[in-house]
Amino acid sequence: MKKGKAMTFYTKTGTSTLPPMNQILIFVALTLICVIGLAFGLHTMLVGHHHTLATTREVPWGLLITPYVFFACLSTGLCMIASLGQVFGIDTFKPLVTRTVFLSLIAMAAGLLCIALEIETPWRVGFYALFSPQPFSNIWWKATIYSLFTFATICNFLLLMIGRKKIARVFATIAIVLVTVGNLNMNSDMELLGARGFWSEGYMPLYFLSLSALIGCAAILLFNWISYTFNKQSPLDQGDMALQATGRLFMVLLLGICYFTVVKIMGGFIPKFTNNPEAMALLVQGDFARNFWIGEVALTVLVPLALIAFTKGKNVRVLALAGTSCLIGAFILFYDLVIVGQLVPHYQHYDIVDIPQYYSYSPSLHEIMISIGIIFFFLAAFMFGEMLFKKIYAHDQ
Amino acid sequence: MSENKMKGIQLDKLENEGVETLISEDRRQFLRFGLIVTGVFLGGSILSLTAAPKAQGASRSGKVVPAVGQFPYKPHYTMVIRQGNCINCELCLDACRSTNSVPAYGYRTLILERRISNTEGDRERAFMPILCNQCNQPSCVRVCPTGATYKDTTNGIVLMNNNKCIGCKTCMAACPYNARYYKEENRAIDKCNFCFDTKLKESGGKTTACCAACPASARIFGDLTNPDTEAYKLIHTPGNVFWVLKPESGTLPNIFYMDA
Numbered sequence: 001m002k003k004g005k006a007m008t009f010y011t012k013t014g015t016s017t018l019p020p021m022n023q024i025l026i027f028v029a030l031t032l033i034c035v036i037g038l039a040f041g042l043h044t045m046l047v048g049h050h051h052t053l054a055t056t057r058e059v060p061w062g063l064l065i066t067p068y069v070f071f072a073c074l075s076t077g078l079c080m081i082a083s084l085g086q087v088f089g090i091d092t093f094k095p096l097v098t099r100t101v102f103l104s105l106i107a108m109a110a111g112l113l114c115i116a117l118e119i120e121t122p123w124r125v126g127f128y129a130l131f132s133p134q135p136f137s138n139i140w141w142k143a144t145i146y147s148l149f150t151f152a153t154i155c156n157f158l159l160l161m162i163g164r165k166k167i168a169r170v171f172a173t174i175a176i177v178l179v180t181v182g183n184l185n186m187n188s189d190m191e192l193l194g195a196r197g198f199w200s201e202g203y204m205p206l207y208f209l210s211l212s213a214l215i216g217c218a219a220i221l222l223f224n225w226i227s228y229t230f231n232k233q234s235p236l237d238q239g240d241m242a243l244q245a246t247g248r249l250f251m252v253l254l255l256g257i258c259y260f261t262v263v264k265i266m267g268g269f270i271p272k273f274t275n276n277p278e279a280m281a282l283l284v285q286g287d288f289a290r291n292f293w294i295g296e297v298a299l300t301v302l303v304p305l306a307l308i309a310f311t312k313g314k315n316v317r318v319l320a321l322a323g324t325s326c327l328i329g330a331f332i333l334f335y336d337l338v339i340v341g342q343l344v345p346h347y348q349h350y351d352i353v354d355i356p357q358y359y360s361y362s363p364s365l366h367e368i369m370i371s372i373g374i375i376f377f378f379l380a381a382f383m384f385g386e387m388l389f390k391k392i393y394a395h396d397q
Numbered sequence: 398m399s400e401n402k403m404k405g406i407q408l409d410k411l412e413n414e415g416v417e418t419l420i421s422e423d424r425r426q427f428l429r430f431g432l433i434v435t436g437v438f439l440g441g442s443i444l445s446l447t448a449a450p451k452a453q454g455a456s457r458s459g460k461v462v463p464a465v466g467q468f469p470y471k472p473h474y475t476m477v478i479r480q481g482n483c484i485n486c487e488l489c490l491d492a493c494r495s496t497n498s499v500p501a502y503g504y505r506t507l508i509l510e511r512r513i514s515n516t517e518g519d520r521e522r523a524f525m526p527i528l529c530n531q532c533n534q535p536s537c538v539r540v541c542p543t544g545a546t547y548k549d550t551t552n553g554i555v556l557m558n559n560n561k562c563i564g565c566k567t568c569m570a571a572c573p574y575n576a577r578y579y580k581e582e583n584r585a586i587d588k589c590n591f592c593f594d595t596k597l598k599e600s601g602g603k604t605t606a607c608c609a610a611c612p613a614s615a616r617i618f619g620d621l622t623n624p625d626t627e628a629y630k631l632i633h634t635p636g637n638v639f640w641v642l643k644p645e646s647g648t649l650p651n652i653f654y655m656d657a
Binding site for chain 2: 057058119354
C-alpha cells in the first residue's frame with residue numbers, strides 16, 4: 001500500500017433504500033419452499049436414508065446426486081464466464097462479472113448443501129477429511145478443491161464489493177483454476193468407478209467442461225433477464241452487448257454439445273461406438289428414451305438453438321427462454337448421467353436366473369422434496385443478492 | 398478431382414508469418430491462457446494417480462495367480478469356490494448372518510443361480526456363491542475419501558473402519574461385485590472381511606464361518622503363501638481350471654472359482 005493512502009474497506013453507495021415489497025414477498029416465498037425441502041433432508045438425516053430414500057444396494061446413488069453435479073457444474077460454468085471478463089480482461093463480458101461471481105458462489109453452496117444431505121453421516125466429513133485424508137481418492141480431492149474454490153470465490157466477491165478489483169482478480173484466477181480442476185476431477189471420480197463403465201467414455205472430460213460452460217451461459221442469460229424484469233429496467237447498452245455476446249458463446253457451445261449428443265445417439269443404436277452398449281441402449285431406446293429425446297436432445301440443444309436462430313440472438317427475452325430450456329434439459333441430462341449407468345446389473349453376462357435385464361430406480365418423495373429445496377435455496381439466494389447487491393452489480397455497467 | 402485440389406493447402410510451402418506481428422498484449426494473453434489450460438489438465442492428471450500403490454497386482458507378469466514368492470501379503474488369504482459342489486443349501490449364508498450380525502436387509506455373501514451350457518449343448522443349473530473378492534487392487538479402497546475402507550497391510554483383507562465412514566456410498570458404486578451394503582446399525586458400510594474379527598480370529602486364521610458351515614466343501618479358505626493349505630494345493634495343481642469373476646475390472650480378485 002502506498003504511503004499516505006488509507007485503505008478503504010467499503011464504498012458508500014448512497015442512501016439505503018428498502019427493496020420493493022414484491023421482491024421481499026418473492027424472496028420469502030422462495031425461502032419458505034426451500035425450508036420445506038430442507039426439512040425433508042433433516043428428517044432423512046435423523047431417521048436414516050434406508051427409511052426415506054429410494055437408493056438401494058444396487059443403485060446407491062440416486063436423485064440427490066443430480067442437483068449436486070448440476071450445481072457444481074453450473075458453478076464451474078459461471079466461474080468460466082466471469083473469468084472471461086475478470087481474469088482474461090475481455091471488455092464485452094465485464095458488465096456481467098459481479099453478478100456472475102455471486103451466482104457461481106451460491107451455485108457451489110447449493111451443490112455442497114445437497115451433497116451434505118446426500119451422504120449418511122456428513123458430520124464425520126470435516127474431521128476425517130482433514131485428519132484421515134486419502135489423497136488417492138478423487139472424492140477427497142473434489143471436496144477439498146470445491147471448498148477452496150468456495151473460499152476463493154467468497155474472497156473474490158467481497159473484494160469486488162469494496163472495489164478492490166486487482167486483488168479480486170488474483171482470487172478469480174485461483175478460483176477458475178480450482179474449479180476447472182474440480183470439474184475434471186469429478187469426471188475422473190465417476191470414471192474410476194470400475195463397476196460403472198457408463199462414465200468412462202473417452203469424450204467425458206471435454207463433455208463435462210463444455211456442459212458446464214453451456215449451463216453457465218444459460219444461467220447468465222436467464223438470471224440477468226430476471227434481474228432486469230424485477231427492476232423494471234431494460235439492459236443498458238453494455239449489458240445488452242454482454243448478454244448478446246454470451247448468447248453467441250451459448251450458441252457455439254450448443255453446437256459442441258450437439259456433437260456429443262450425436263455421439264450418444266450413435267452409441268445407443270450401434271454398440272461398437274460405445275464402451276457401454278447396454279446402458280446407452282437403455283438411455284436412447286429404452287425406459288430413459290423419453291428423458292433423452294425430450295430432455296437431452298430437445299430441451300438442452302434443439303429448442304435453444306432454434307430460438308437463437310430465429311431471433312439471431314439479439315432478443316434478450318428469447319435468450320432467457322433458451323437458457324431456461326437448456327437448464328431444465330441439462331438437469332434431466334445429469335439425472336440420466338447419474339442413474340442410467342447404475343442400472344446395468346453387476347452379473348449380467350453370467351447367465352444368472354431371475355436377474356432383471358436392468359435394475360430399477362424411481363426417486364422417493366424425500367429425494368424429490370430435498371432436490372426442490374436445493375433448487376429453491378439457489379433461487380432464494382439469487383433473490384437475496386438482487387435485493388442486497390443491486391447497486392454493486394450496477395457498478396459493473 | 399484435379400491433383401491440385403487433392404493436395405489442398407501445402408503448409409510446408411507457406412511463408413511463416415512469425416509472431417512478431419502479434420501485439421504484445423495479445424501474446425501475453427494467449428500465453429497466459431495456454432499456461433492455465435496446461436495447468437488445469439496437468440492438475441487433473443495428477444489427481445488421477447493410481448491408487449493403493451502397496452496393493453500390488455497379484456502378479457507382475459499380469460497373470461491372475463501369482464508365482465510362488467510374489468504374493469503381496471503374508472498370509473495371503475484366499476477362497477477357492479468349487480462351483481460344482483455347491484447345492485444351494487444356504488448354510489453358509491446362515492452362518493455368515495449369525496457370526497457377523499448381518500441384518501435381514503443386507504448380506505455379505507449370496508448364492509446366485511446360473512443356467513449354463515454344458516459340453517453336450519444342454520442347459521444345466523449351477524450355483525455361484527459370491528462375496529467380497531478382497532481384490533489386490535480394490536476400486537473401493539481407491540475411491541474412499543477418508544480411508545474408512547482399506548487393505549490390511551499384513552494379510553490383504555479389505556477391512557472397514559466404521560468410525561471413518563461418511564456414508565457417501567462411492568465404494569458401493571465402485572465395487573464390480575456388488576459386495577457392499579450400508580449397515581444402518583453401524584452407520585457405515587458393511588462387507589465380507591473373511592470373518593476377520595470373528596471366526597477367523599477364533600480359528601487362528603484357519604477358516605471362516607461360511608467355509609466351516611459348508612457341508613459340501615464348496616468353499617475352501619486358505620493361504621496362498623502356505624503350500625500346506627488345501628486352497629494352495631487346488632490352485633497350484635497342474636490341470637486344474639479356475640477363473641475369477643470380472644477379470645476385465647482389473648481389480649485382481651482373491652476369490653477363485655473352479656467347477657469341482
